[in-house]
Amino acid sequence: MRVTLTDAARSVLTALANERKQALRINGELTGGCGMTVEYSLCWDEPLSGDRVLEVEGMTLLVDKETETYVGAEELVIDYREQQGFRLVTPQEILAYGLKVKERWG
16 A cells, blocks of 8 residues: 655644654554444554554554555545545545544554
């Protein structure tokens, strides 16, 4: 999976990172229900065994295998909009919007 950042997302994430030693985790969690809903989140975290570690424009991103499967696309764009927050977008659909970066996963 290739991840890119829009200029707006890069700018906000760079400001939020502010010399952090942690990477940005893209997390997808199956929340159940008959629709098999996946809830996505962004958080600062340390790499875990089995994570895919991606270097994207000077930022380290973490994605686990399950999240990569849930995304289901070769391309993922992280975007930011002032009134909406972060968005995760594939060529086929908007996976999530209104995301904030959490301090820790969980």
